[in-house]
Amino acid sequence: MGLEKSEAILLRSVAWSETSLVVTLFTRTHGKVSAVAKGARRLKSPFENALDLLAKSQIVFIEKLNDTLDILTEAKLVRRFKGGQHSLLSLYAAYYLAELTHVLTENHQPMEEHFDVLDASFVKLDEMEDPAKVVLRFEMEFLRALGHLPTFELCAGCGNSVESGRNRSYLFGIDAGGVLCDSCLAGQRYVLRLREETITFLRMVASDGDGLVDSVGSYRDLSPTTRGEVRFAMEKFITHLADRRLRLMDFLEELKR
Template identity: 30%
Template structure:
C-alpha cells in the first residue's frame, strides 16, 4: 500500500469496533479522505488528543487500492484550533464550516481552494466570533463549487440592479430578481440592500476584509436565512450542524 502525505483538517469522526475510529479529513492534496485510526480509543493510544475536530496537521496514511477507507500511519499536529472549543458560538460555527466544506466535494475529489478557504476561516474564527465570517465563507464556497449567485442583474429581465435597489433572490434561478419580475420567481426571498452590498464585497475581497464590512443584526439575520435556503437548494439537503449554529448565533 503506497504512503500519501498531505496537510489535513479533521472534519469529523466516529467509532469503529471497540478500539478504533474512522476519521474524515479535508486534505490539501486529495480533498476529502476517510481513514482508520487503529487503537485510537485505547487509554494509551499513540494518537492522544491529536485527532480532535478542527485539528490541522500533517497526515501520513496508507492508501488502500480500490477503496475509499485508508489507514492512518501518522498525524502530526500543526494547529489544534483549541480556541474553537472554548465557547459554544465558535464551536457551532466551526462545526458548520467543516461540515459545509465536507459536503461540497465527493470523497477524494481534490480541491485545494476549499482546503485553503477552510483553513483560513478556522484561523480567523479563533480570533473573531463573528457571523459575518460564516456568511463570507458560504458565498465564497458556493462560488468555488460552481453555484455563483448573480448579484448584479435580474435573472428574468436582465436589468442592472444598482446599489441600494430593492430586490430579492431566487435560489432556483441562482440570483437576483427585480421587484417587477417577482411573479416569475415564486421561490424568491427578500434581501435587504445592506445584505446585498455585503455579499458583493465578500465575493471579491478576502475573508478578513468581510469583517470590516458593516452589517447590522437584522441584516445579518436576513442574509443568514437567504444563504441557508440557497445552500439547501444547491446541496439538496439541510446540513445537520445548521440547527446547532442557529441556536448559538
Template identity: 30%
Template sequence: MKNAKSSYKSATAPVHSFCLTPAIVLRSWPFGESDKIVSFLTEGYGKLNGIAKGAKRSRKRFVNTLEPFSLVSLTFKDRTHRSLAFVHACDLVRPFRNLTTSLEKIAYASYILEITEGLTAEREENRALFEHLREGLIFLEEKEPSLSFLTFFELRLLKLSGYQPALQYCRRCGRSWASDFQTQWRFSPRDGGVLCESCSSLRKEVIPLSSDALKALANLQGANSLYSPQLPLPSVALKEGLFVLLRFIQFLMNKELKSAPFLDAFSFA
C-alpha cells in the same frame, strides 16, 4: 506523491505507497469495536475518508489528533478495492484548542466545518479551499466571530466549490439591480442567484431579498480576505443575507444542517 495519487484511481494497482498531506479533521466516528472512521479535508487530495485502526481502543497511536478542527499532518495509504483509506499516522500540527473555549466559537467552527464538508467533492484536489478553511479556523480562534466573517466565509466557500451565486444581475434576464432598486428582488436557490420581480414570478421557491441585504452580500462577495470585510454593514441586512445563503447551501447539500440551529442562537438572536 503524484504516483501514489494516481494509483488510487487504478483499482487494480496491487501496491500503494504512503501519501503525506496537511489535513483538517472534519468528523470522526466509531467503527466496530476498536476503530474510527475519520473524514478529512486534505490539502493535496480533497476530502478523504479513512479508517484509523485501533483508534477507539488505544489512544497512544492517535493522541488527540482525530478530534474535529485539528490541523494534522496525515499519512495514509489507499487500499485496493476499498473506498476508505488506511490512516497510518496523524501528527498534530495545530489543535485549535481556543476554539473550544466558548460555545459561540464552537458553534461557528462546527458550522463552517459542516458546510465545507457538504460542499466539497471527495478526492478532488482543491488547495485554495483547504487554505480557506484553515484560515477560517485561525480567524475564529484569534478573533471574535462576526456576521461579516460568516457571510464572507460562506460566499468564498461557494465560489471555491463552484457554486458562486449570481448577485449582481438577474440570473434569467440579466437586469442589474444596481440600476433598479424599485424592483423587489428575490433569491432563487434553484437558479443559483437573484431574480428580478418579473422573472421571479415564474418561480415558486424564491426568497425576498431587500436591497440592503443584496448590497451587503455583493459587498462581501467582492472582499479579498477574511480580514478585509470589517465594513460597517448593517446587521439586519447581514442576517437577512445569511438566511438566504443558508437556504442556498441547504438546497445544494440537499439536507438540513445539524449545526445551523445551534448557530442560530448566536447569529440570529
C-alpha cells in the same frame, strides 16, 4: 496504491470497532479523505491527540483505488482548535464550517485553496474574530470554489443588471442562483424578497470576500434586520444546494441577531 502525505483537518469521526475509528479529513493535496484509523480508540493510541475534531495534523495514509476506505497510518498534531475554550458560538461556527465542507465535497477531489480558507477560518475563530463575519466570508469563498456563488448584481436568468424595485427590495431566486429581474420571475420557485441593504452588503462581500467585509466595518454594524436577512438568505441557498438543512445551522441562531 501507495503512501500519501498531506496536511489535514479532521472533519468528523465515528467508531468503527472497539479499537478503531473511521475518520473524515479534509487534506491539502487530496481533498476529502475517508479512512480507517486502526487502534485510534485505544488508551495509548498511535495517533495521540492528532484525531481531535477540528485539529490540524500532518498525516500519512494509503489511498485505495476503489470505493473502500483509505487507511490512515500516521497523524502528528500541528494545531488544536481552541476557539471553543473562549466562546461556544465560535465552536459551533467551526463545527458548521466542517459540516459544510463534509457535505458539499467529494472524496479525493483536490481543493487546495479551500483547505487554506478552512484553515485560516479556524485560526480566525481561535483569535476570537466575529464568528458571523468568519462564517459568511467562508461561505462566499467556498461557494465560489464550487462554482455555485450566487449572483447578487446581474440577473440569474438573463444576465442583465438588476436594480431595486419601488419598495427598495430585490427578488432573490434560491433555485435560480441569484437576484432576478421582473422579466425572469415567471416560473421561478423559492424566491425571497430581500431588502436593498442586504443585497448591497452581500454584493460587497462576494466581490472581495476578505477585504470588503472589513472595509464596510464590523458585521455587527449592520442593522439587526439586515443581519437576520443575510443569514436567512445564506441558509436557504446552502440548504437548497445540499438538498437538506445542515444540522449545525440550528446552533447558529445567534448570528442572526
